[in-house]
Amino acid sequence: MFLALKEMRRAKVRFTLLMAAVGLLVFLILFQQSLQNGLITAFVGAVRNQSAPVLVYSVDGRRVIQGSVIGPELEAQVRDAVAGGRVGRIGQGTFTVTADDALSEATVLGYEEEGLGSPTTLVTGRLPQGPGEAVASAADEAAGFGVGDVVRIEPGGLEVRVVGLADDIQLNVAPTLFVAYETYLDAVRSRNPDAGTPPPNVLAVEPAPGISAGDTAALINAASDDLDALTRADAAAKTPGVAQVQQSFRVIFLLYGLVVPLVTGLFFLIVTFQKAPSLTLLRAIGAPAGRLVAALLVQVLLVVGGGLAIGIGLYAPLSVQRIGGITLRFETAAVIGWSIALLVLGTASSVVSARRVVAIDPAAALGGTGMDR
Amino acid sequence: MKIALRELRRRPGRFATATVILTLIALLLLFLGGLLDGLIRNSTGAVRAQQGGVVVSSAASQSSFLRSRIDPDLRARVAAAPGVEEVGGLGIVQLGARVPGNGPRDLADVALFGVEIAPRGVPNVPDTGEVWADRILEADGVRVGTELLLGPARSPVVVVGFVEDTNYLGQAGLWGSPATWRSVVAANRPAEIVADGVFQSLVVRGSGSPVDLAAAVDAATGGATLSLTIADTANAIPGVAEQRGTFNQIIGVTVAIAIVVIALFFALLTVERVALYGVLKAIGARSRTIFAGLVVQAIVVTVIASTVATVVVLLLDAAIPPGSIPVTITVPRIVSSVLSLLVAAVAGSAFSLRRVLRVDPASAIGSSS
Numbered sequence: 001m002f003l004a005l006k007e008m009r010r011a012k013v014r015f016t017l018l019m020a021a022v023g024l025l026v027f028l029i030l031f032q033q034s035l036q037n038g039l040i041t042a043f044v045g046a047v048r049n050q051s052a053p054v055l056v057y058s059v060d061g062r063r064v065i066q067g068s069v070i071g072p073e074l075e076a077q078v079r080d081a082v083a084g085g086r087v088g089r090i091g092q093g094t095f096t097v098t099a100d101d102a103l104s105e106a107t108v109l110g111y112e113e114e115g116l117g118s119p120t121t122l123v124t125g126r127l128p129q130g131p132g133e134a135v136a137s138a139a140d141e142a143a144g145f146g147v148g149d150v151v152r153i154e155p156g157g158l159e160v161r162v163v164g165l166a167d168d169i170q171l172n173v174a175p176t177l178f179v180a181y182e183t184y185l186d187a188v189r190s191r192n193p194d195a196g197t198p199p200p201n202v203l204a205v206e207p208a209p210g211i212s213a214g215d216t217a218a219l220i221n222a223a224s225d226d227l228d229a230l231t232r233a234d235a236a237a238k239t240p241g242v243a244q245v246q247q248s249f250r251v252i253f254l255l256y257g258l259v260v261p262l263v264t265g266l267f268f269l270i271v272t273f274q275k276a277p278s279l280t281l282l283r284a285i286g287a288p289a290g291r292l293v294a295a296l297l298v299q300v301l302l303v304v305g306g307g308l309a310i311g312i313g314l315y316a317p318l319s320v321q322r323i324g325g326i327t328l329r330f331e332t333a334a335v336i337g338w339s340i341a342l343l344v345l346g347t348a349s350s351v352v353s354a355r356r357v358v359a360i361d362p363a364a365a366l367g368g369t370g371m372d373r
Numbered sequence: 374m375k376i377a378l379r380e381l382r383r384r385p386g387r388f389a390t391a392t393v394i395l396t397l398i399a400l401l402l403l404f405l406g407g408l409l410d411g412l413i414r415n416s417t418g419a420v421r422a423q424q425g426g427v428v429v430s431s432a433a434s435q436s437s438f439l440r441s442r443i444d445p446d447l448r449a450r451v452a453a454a455p456g457v458e459e460v461g462g463l464g465i466v467q468l469g470a471r472v473p474g475n476g477p478r479d480l481a482d483v484a485l486f487g488v489e490i491a492p493r494g495v496p497n498v499p500d501t502g503e504v505w506a507d508r509i510l511e512a513d514g515v516r517v518g519t520e521l522l523l524g525p526a527r528s529p530v531v532v533v534g535f536v537e538d539t540n541y542l543g544q545a546g547l548w549g550s551p552a553t554w555r556s557v558v559a560a561n562r563p564a565e566i567v568a569d570g571v572f573q574s575l576v577v578r579g580s581g582s583p584v585d586l587a588a589a590v591d592a593a594t595g596g597a598t599l600s601l602t603i604a605d606t607a608n609a610i611p612g613v614a615e616q617r618g619t620f621n622q623i624i625g626v627t628v629a630i631a632i633v634v635i636a637l638f639f640a641l642l643t644v645e646r647v648a649l650y651g652v653l654k655a656i657g658a659r660s661r662t663i664f665a666g667l668v669v670q671a672i673v674v675t676v677i678a679s680t681v682a683t684v685v686v687l688l689l690d691a692a693i694p695p696g697s698i699p700v701t702i703t704v705p706r707i708v709s710s711v712l713s714l715l716v717a718a719v720a721g722s723a724f725s726l727r728r729v730l731r732v733d734p735a736s737a738i739g740s741s742s
Contacts, residue, residue: 013636017636028630195566
């Protein structure tokens with residue numbers, strides 16, 4: 001311990017550089033973890049945090065709510081398939097709105113009944129109870145989507161008053177308004193008077209008592225090749241782009257995760273070679289190999305621990321920011337998971353150095369360096 | 374310099390681990406860059422293919438094709454703007470396409486464009502019911518002559534040719550006439566129906582710079598339009614600017630990590646060779662010669678790492694199935710990534726300069742400095 005700390009104090013630059021490298025890598029890993037989770041939540045939070053256990057798309061919708069259209073015939077097939085359960089319509093569109101006196105983009109999602117597409121993460125206010133009312137994504141409160149704010153659909157000027165806020169209900173990385181289905185239809189007509197009364201985009205289903213969401217989805221899919229019923233979790237996970245984002249980040253995490261132990265291992269291997277004469281001398285005067293290995297491990301843990309502290313220190317203030325429309329979060333589970341993983345990998349990377357230390361022959365102090373390179 | 378290269382040849386093991394680490398970092402840089410290029414290419418191809426200087430949308434649309442409406446009156450004002458020579462309407466609808474021979478749930482994602490000015494790669498606006506398709510659809514089994522059935526209404530369109538790099542928001546571009554687009558929208562997307570003569574956007578050709586042309590159009594319409602150059606329109610697609618900014622920051626920090634890793638490695642090597650440098654200086658070697666040797670070693674290690682990483686990332690690119698990870702590896706991306714790493718190598722090895730300068734030739738008399 002004493003030796004380990006003393007050496008680190010004397011070679012501050014080397015150890016600081018290593019800690020900085022590990023710290024930057026940790027920062028990047030954690031930042032990208034937040035970015036990935038924030039991106040996915042902003043993409044599909046509205047799907048994940050709505051109340052319907054099953055969502056039914058048209059196959060042509062490619063699992064995108066706005067791309068799906070459920071005609072009267074398909075709707076009838078769904079209602080038949082879930083006899084005993086509840087079925088509600090959901091309509092969704094992306095609109096230009098005036099919020100906080102500025103033009104911006106917003107997603108409007110209309111649902112018919114509570115429990116069939118209503119937001120489940122209300123944090124303040126209430127659900128819409130009539131036309132022209134909305135629950136907005138809490139992340140966009142400061143952008144003119146706070147309780148009491150009036151959002152105007154453009155062109156057309158339909159006004160929608162925010163009466164509640166809910167966490168993580170964005171869709172397509174845009175401010176999102178959950179409204180009554182009639183309000184959604186009004187918004188469509190406001191923007192495009194030629195539109196008439198569009199059919200719903202998807203259907204929200206609550207299974208009949210005693211039937212699971214998965215079985216209900218299977219029943220609906222068996223009813224028609226044009227229907228694509230998914231449980232809530234599947235609907236979020238299988239939205240186009242989500243799997244791609246996760247796959248891409250997985251490759252990135254793997255590469256960054258490999259660099260940390262390699263850098264640490266290389267550093268301690270070189271340092272061990274460099275101090276081979278001193279280590280041999282220490283062994284010759286009676287220092288047990290275990291103590292020297294312990295000193296090495298202490299250094300590894302201090303370096304990786306310091307790197308983690310630097311990385312988390314850089315990450316913490318950034319993790320509460322917004323990047324574009326994406327709200328980042330401090331990912332406690334990721335911090336703990338990566339800290340453990342990197343400490344284990346870092347320690348494992350020092351095995352080669354430790355073996356070199358153990359292999360030192362004290363007799364070599366009489367004439368050599370104690371280890372061959 | 375020769376000693377540095379000879380050391381690399383005779384003791385390659387000494388540099389092996391650093392090369393492996395740098396290879397991983399180079400791989401990260403190339404993969405991150407390829408991912409960024411792939412995402413942006415996949416989103417913006419249709420806009421970049423437009424053969425005009427400016428894309429005009431309605432002011433309230435915020436450059437979203439889907440939310441924009443240009444009626445005949447507004448179009449006439451655009452056409453009358455100073456410098457405008459040609460105006461072409463443009464409309465889009467995003468749908469699933471049924472490909473003959475594929476399963477009933479195995480649809481291809483397409484974005485059907487109705488255009489009056491054919492985009493790059495399409496010789497003429499095709500007849501009604503015919504389309505040019507982005508070549509990416511070949512992976513779904515689409516061939517020239519294939520009849521695609523679009524949307525829930527199964528609107529038929531026949532592919533008459535292929536065109537490259539025209540995707541929009543990850544969906545394969547289909548290029549047809551305005552009549553084809555109108556009939557497909559009417560059949561499949563009742564909420565997006567537009568009246569005859571109405572388009573979502575206009576592609577404008579004209580004299581002068583695109584920036585001036587855009588300003589002239591917006592001035593002529595009294596602010597009822599939002600006109601952007603092709604590059605700005607591509608950048609205004611939701612998510613493009615954010616993706617570019619975020620990925621570039623991550624790439625920047627990764628280059629910073631490369632600098633630190635190279636600095637660390639060569640600082641350690643320098644410490645190890647202080648005695649040798651003392652001897653070299655004692656027999657007349659100059660500090661700058663010794664330092665140049667270090668830089669050369671850093672550059673050689675980086676070139677080897679970059680070469681290996683480039684080969685790996687190209688193999689990865691070839692192995693990734695279409696439609697999974699959107700990686701696009703381009704020569705400019707490889708060149709820029711390798712150059713960044715070379716700059717990092719020089720900057721990183723420069724950390725050892727101070728230590729090299731401090732080596733005292735007199736120390737060669739003893740066993741160490």
